[in-house]
Amino acid sequence: xxxxxxxxxxxxxxxxxxxxxxxxxxxxxxxxxxxxxxxxxxxxxxxxxxxxxxxxxxxxxxxxxxxxxxxxxxxxxxxxxxxxxxxxxxxxxxxxxxxxxxxxxxxxxxxxxxxxxxxxxxxxxxxxxxxxxxxxxxxxxxxxxxxxxxxxxxxxxxxxxxxxxxxxxxxxxxxxxxxx
Numbered sequence: 001x002x003x004x005x006x007x008x009x010x011x012x013x014x015x016x017x018x019x020x021x022x023x024x025x026x027x028x029x030x031x032x033x034x035x036x037x038x039x040x041x042x043x044x045x046x047x048x049x050x051x052x053x054x055x056x057x058x059x060x061x062x063x064x065x066x067x068x069x070x071x072x073x074x075x076x077x078x079x080x081x082x083x084x085x086x087x088x089x090x091x092x093x094x095x096x097x098x099x100x101x102x103x104x105x106x107x108x109x110x111x112x113x114x115x116x117x118x119x120x121x122x123x124x125x126x127x128x129x130x131x132x133x134x135x136x137x138x139x140x141x142x143x144x145x146x147x148x149x150x151x152x153x154x155x156x157x158x159x160x161x162x163x164x165x166x167x168x169x170x171x172x173x174x175x176x177x178x179x180x
Contacts, residue, residue, distance in 0.1 A: 003117035011114055014107035021100040028096045032089040039082045046075035
């Protein structure tokens with residue numbers, strides 16, 4: 001009979017849940033990577049701003065100095081926004097990773113139940129097959145014993161009867177022998 005349909009459905013549901021959890025995890029990891037890339041770009045933006053400030057100090061160009069100061073200021077503001085988002089996304093990734101691992105464990109438990117049911121069915125099938133062979137062999141042995149005993153008893157009975165019949169015939173035919 002195998003694993004029940006309910007167990008197979010449970011496995012299918014667990015598999016789908018694991019897949020959804022895996023996709024959510026991948027999405028969160030992708031977002032975290034984008035935020036980290038934005039943070040790296042922001043660090044580079046701050047460096048460009050500082051280089052503009054240094055260059056303007058040597059050349060004396062006020063617009064370059066103002067642009068450099070503004071770039072550094074914007075980088076600081078963006079940094080203040082990105083850091084909490086990255087921290088929150090890291091927590092989200094950890095939570096989704098835990099959820100994914102939990103779903104994987106649930107799916108594997110369902111697989112184990114099905115494998116156990118299939119193994120139990122295989123054992124039962126082998127047991128039934130062995131029982132059928134034992135029954136066949138036992139009936140074959142019984143037939144051999146019965147066949148061996150039946151003819152011997154039958155022939156013994158016939159033999160005894162035949163001996164008795166010959167004795168009777170001999171007595172009856174003795175008058176024929178005497179006359180000749």
